[in-house]
Amino acid sequence: TYILGIETSCDETAAAIVKNGDEIVSNVVASQIDSHKRFGGVVPEIASRHHVEQMTIVLEEAFEQADMTWDDVDAVAVTEGPGLVGALLVGVNSAKALAFARQKPLIGVHHLAGHIYANRFQTEFEFPLLALIVSGGHTELIVMHAHGNYELIGETRDDAAGEAYDKIARVLELPYPGGPQIDKLAAEGEASMTFPRAWLESDSYDFSFSGLKSSVINTIHNATQRGESISKQSIAASFQSSVVDVLTTKTWKAAQSYQVRQVIVAGGVAANAGLRRALENQFQDSGIPLAIPPLELCTDNAAMIAAAGFVNNNQGKRSGWDLNANPSLPLK
Ligand code: ATP
Numbered sequence: 001t002y003i004l005g006i007e008t009s010c011d012e013t014a015a016a017i018v019k020n021g022d023e024i025v026s027n028v029v030a031s032q033i034d035s036h037k038r039f040g041g042v043v044p045e046i047a048s049r050h051h052v053e054q055m056t057i058v059l060e061e062a063f064e065q066a067d068m069t070w071d072d073v074d075a076v077a078v079t080e081g082p083g084l085v086g087a088l089l090v091g092v093n094s095a096k097a098l099a100f101a102r103q104k105p106l107i108g109v110h111h112l113a114g115h116i117y118a119n120r121f122q123t124e125f126e127f128p129l130l131a132l133i134v135s136g137g138h139t140e141l142i143v144m145h146a147h148g149n150y151e152l153i154g155e156t157r158d159d160a161a162g163e164a165y166d167k168i169a170r171v172l173e174l175p176y177p178g179g180p181q182i183d184k185l186a187a188e189g190e191a192s193m194t195f196p197r198a199w200l201e202s203d204s205y206d207f208s209f210s211g212l213k214s215s216v217i218n219t220i221h222n223a224t225q226r227g228e229s230i231s232k233q234s235i236a237a238s239f240q241s242s243v244v245d246v247l248t249t250k251t252w253k254a255a256q257s258y259q260v261r262q263v264i265v266a267g268g269v270a271a272n273a274g275l276r277r278a279l280e281n282q283f284q285d286s287g288i289p290l291a292i293p294p295l296e297l298c299t300d301n302a303a304m305i306a307a308a309g310f311v312n313n314n315q316g317k318r319s320g321w322d323l324n325a326n327p328s329l330p331l332k
């Protein structure tokens, strides 16, 4: 089975073809980072316009890389939500038009299911499975009891991890997106400052990063006001150490208490070197296998959407021609 995946939920226009849900045949991502950089973040109106301009280009490239035609494709999977509504609409409407014209089944996919299934290219899933999702808009712990089954056990009460990275980076005057920049600086510095870690209630798997964010920003502002120079490297390292500490500890606790057979990590922040190292150390010798996607599959792409779409297709979860973008689609 060959699934064509389409992703336009934020600022990446992406198309990919995936075989049997676990083999990438082609994977094309057109990033808009350069267009949004001067605004310090994603401008929704600009994102939608770029998706319209890039859609046919990435689709043609996906077929070309795969050396395939529409005759070889069995179904079209597309991100229906969550994300920016105008951005999602471009992908959803393209997928609907193409699937209708080529008489292929249409499959709506949840963006976070996509992030989770980015791990399928390197591992089978063993259930119960614990997924740590850390992205630009989400920080969640999810237990899966079977394919396509998602039990939310914890989530952020304020900022997402990636959002915190991007905001701190902005205060440090680093270019957008800030996550990779802070990651780089953190590797060059020592975590010499102690920033808060929000553990919340002892039995909670929820997260909170707004207190940490305020504390880091206050530290930077106070130093600037006193005319003191401050090491961006140690700020980055100390901030990252707080984020990584909380994420790793809560993931470890959840893995124990839900007695999962596998842990997978998903979303853009899964590309973070400090987080990858801490999780690998924590789960090494634990008997619980840990999977983290390669860097290019952590951030938004369409291969992950096709992989999640394969599961929906197998389970008969197909969409009608009334499929619509849903910016706040729940994962269930
Ligand atoms: P969502 O998936 O929640 O809808 P999104 O699609 O915008 O949000 P992703 O593309 O999954 O998010 O990830 C982008 C986020 O990942 C950004 O916040 C970015 O700063 C962060 N990020 C990317 N690389 C790294 C890294 N090496 N370290 C920390 N954060 C990173």
Ligand code: MG
Pocket (backbone or CB within 6 Å): 010, 011, 012, 299, 300
């Ligand atoms: Mg993005």
Ligand code: FE
Pocket (backbone or CB within 6 Å): 111, 115, 135, 136, 267, 268, 299, 300
């Ligand atoms: Fe994403």
